[in-house]
Amino acid sequence: xxxxxxxxxxxxxxxxxxxxxxxxxxxxxxxxxxxxxxxxxxxxxxxxxxxxxxxxxxxxxxxxxxxxxxxxxxxxxxxxxxxxxxxxxxxxxxxxxxxxxxxxxxxxxxxxxxxxxxxxxxxxxxxxxxxxxxxxxxxxxxxxxxxxxxxxxxxxxxxxxxxxxxxxxxxxxxxxxxxxxxxxxxxxxxxxxxxxxxxxxxxxxxxxxxxxxxxxxxxxxxxxxxxxxxxxxxxxxxxxxxxxx
Amino acid sequence: xxxxxxxxxxxxxxxxxxxxxxxxxxxxxxxxxxxxxxxxxxxxxxxxxxxxxxxxxxxxxxxxxxxxxxxxxxxxxxxxxxxxxxxxxxxxxxxxxxxxxxxxxxxxxxxxxxxxxxxxxxxxxxxxxxxxxxxxxxxxxxxxxxxxxxxxxxxxxxxxxxxxxxxxxxxxxxxxxxxxxxxxxxxxxxxxxxxxxxxxxxxxxxxxxxxxxxxxxxxxxxxxxxxxxxxxxxxxxxxxxxxxxxxxxxxxxxxxxxxxxxxxxxxxxxxxxxxxxxxxxxxxxxxxxxxxxxxxxxxxxxxxxx
Numbered sequence: 001x002x003x004x005x006x007x008x009x010x011x012x013x014x015x016x017x018x019x020x021x022x023x024x025x026x027x028x029x030x031x032x033x034x035x036x037x038x039x040x041x042x043x044x045x046x047x048x049x050x051x052x053x054x055x056x057x058x059x060x061x062x063x064x065x066x067x068x069x070x071x072x073x074x075x076x077x078x079x080x081x082x083x084x085x086x087x088x089x090x091x092x093x094x095x096x097x098x099x100x101x102x103x104x105x106x107x108x109x110x111x112x113x114x115x116x117x118x119x120x121x122x123x124x125x126x127x128x129x130x131x132x133x134x135x136x137x138x139x140x141x142x143x144x145x146x147x148x149x150x151x152x153x154x155x156x157x158x159x160x161x162x163x164x165x166x167x168x169x170x171x172x173x174x175x176x177x178x179x180x181x182x183x184x185x186x187x188x189x190x191x192x193x194x195x196x197x198x199x200x201x202x203x204x205x206x207x208x209x210x211x212x213x214x215x216x217x218x219x220x221x222x223x224x225x226x227x228x229x230x231x232x233x234x235x236x237x238x239x240x241x242x243x244x245x
Numbered sequence: 246x247x248x249x250x251x252x253x254x255x256x257x258x259x260x261x262x263x264x265x266x267x268x269x270x271x272x273x274x275x276x277x278x279x280x281x282x283x284x285x286x287x288x289x290x291x292x293x294x295x296x297x298x299x300x301x302x303x304x305x306x307x308x309x310x311x312x313x314x315x316x317x318x319x320x321x322x323x324x325x326x327x328x329x330x331x332x333x334x335x336x337x338x339x340x341x342x343x344x345x346x347x348x349x350x351x352x353x354x355x356x357x358x359x360x361x362x363x364x365x366x367x368x369x370x371x372x373x374x375x376x377x378x379x380x381x382x383x384x385x386x387x388x389x390x391x392x393x394x395x396x397x398x399x400x401x402x403x404x405x406x407x408x409x410x411x412x413x414x415x416x417x418x419x420x421x422x423x424x425x426x427x428x429x430x431x432x433x434x435x436x437x438x439x440x441x442x443x444x445x446x447x448x449x450x451x452x453x454x455x456x457x458x459x460x461x462x463x464x465x466x467x468x469x470x471x472x473x474x475x476x477x478x479x480x481x482x483x484x485x486x487x488x489x490x491x492x493x494x495x496x497x498x499x500x501x502x503x504x505x506x507x508x509x510x511x512x513x514x515x516x517x518x519x520x521x522x523x524x525x526x527x528x529x530x531x532x533x534x535x536x537x538x539x540x541x542x543x544x545x546x547x548x549x550x551x
Contacts, residue, residue, distance in 0.1 A: 063452055065448060065451075065452060080453070081449075081452045083445075085445070087445055087448075089446060089450070089463065089464060090545070091468070091470070091544045096463075100450060100453050100455055100463065101453035101454040101456075101459065102454075128543075128544045129544075130544065130545070144453065148453070148454075
């Protein structure tokens with residue numbers, strides 16, 4: 001079975017992520033089936049898939065949130081995860097949420113404030129998380145991830161719960177943060193446009209294995225009106241089982 | 246949120262229902278509806294009352310108790326109530342002033358208050374310690390939790406004879422009974438609060454390299470604080486209840502002692518004074534619990550306001 005699957009996910013050179021023949025099953029239902037993925041340092045990869053395709057499961061495996069899995073997996077030590085919900089501690093200030101898990105020193109505090117400034121929330125450092133809007137809370141979650149200078153940033157549908165206008169602003173913010181810090185990014189999403197707008201490479205996960213790997217060759221600034229954008233979009237949607245027309 | 250506005254929020258739906266019973270104008274009034282389309286002003290249609298009454302909510306809520314006391318006084322003055330079994334509010338108030346004047350009431354209240362505070366201190370300390378050990382460690386849970394469940398299942402006051410056998414008939418069994426009630430209420434609520442801290446927050450904290458110590462101090466304990474405060478509130482009620490039972494054992498001073506004396510000499514007015522004192526102490530305890538919640542859970546207030 002494994003031999004029939006082409007190695008869509010593998011690349012050459014130095015790696016930020018190496019996952020070979022990853023298998024996972026819940027009881028007798030296979031969630032990940034001989035999935036292989038390699039990512040270069042500073043590579044931005046979007047992972048598309050229908051619900052139940054195993055994309056979040058795979059992200060949790062890379063994020064060390066799920067150890068019950070077979071296969072060869074290597075990830076950097078410095079990782080950070082942003083979930084769909086912000087998961088801020090409501091009883092800690094915004095700044096303290098950002099510096100969670102770091103040694104509590106003056107230097108950490110300064111770094112936290114600087115990162116909050118990067119996401120435009122410098123003035124909300126002392127606010128309670130529950131006073132923030134959904135978009136602001138997710139920006140704090142991004143700051144909490146970036147303050148650790150991760151070598152691998154794992155994003156699990158981070159904008160899925162936001163409204164369309166906020167999502168556009170978050171795309172710009174994420175692009176900005178990515179260009180400044182250059183971590184390897186794995187973005188799990190079901191939004192095809194989001195994937196094409198942000199990623200260097202788009203993967204489609206179908207029934208636990210990568211069924212399509214496509215480099216995004218749309219020059220910046222990427223625009224939906226670009227015919228290459230439309231072509232890739234159509235190809236990805238059809239791989240996801242949606243007829244674009 | 247102040248207690249007054251909290252009660253306002255909780256009674257808003259009642260007000261809305263009351264508004265519903267008013268005139269719901271389903272049919273358009275031609276004289277105020279020149280368009281003839283049957284359009285209406287939405288502000289007159291809503292089930293939400295347009296503006297709150299100018300009388301503060303807490304004052305409105307006093308109406309019930311005041312009406313009760315007035316009715317009681319009227320029925321007493323009309324001699325419908327027998328003055329020997331049901332003295333009127335004026336008589337009871339007078340008795341209270343006499344007892345205050347002699348200093349008798351203060352001395353007994355202080356004696357009881359001392360016991361309750363002592364019992365609270367011991368009970369809260371033991372309850373929290375137990376909940377921490379069994380909430381944070383597997384061995385602690387195995388060792389403590391089932392025992393606390395069993396203690397919880399036995400009515401606390403059934404332990405009184407045993408406490409007397411162990412501690413005699415001095416202060417110790419009284420404080421011990423109050424401590425026991427407090428400890429169980431605090432333990433049960435704090436333990437389950439620790440175990441029910443949002444697992445997704447714990448998971449998030451772990452992915453950010455939060456160590457065991459920071460996990461406990463920055464995630465689990467603050468997350469369990471609301472549950473602890475619920476336990477404390479129940480413990481305050483339990484403490485006063487336990488006091489009544491505890492003071493049936495040979496108490497030289499205290500509200501229980503006064504109560505049994507009053508019963509013996511058939512001083513129904515004194516009994517009513519004591520009932521009033523219990524009510525005041527209970528209300529004061531609840532106010533204290535609310536104050537603590539407002540202070541310690543200020544991060545929640547933002548949510549209520551949103």
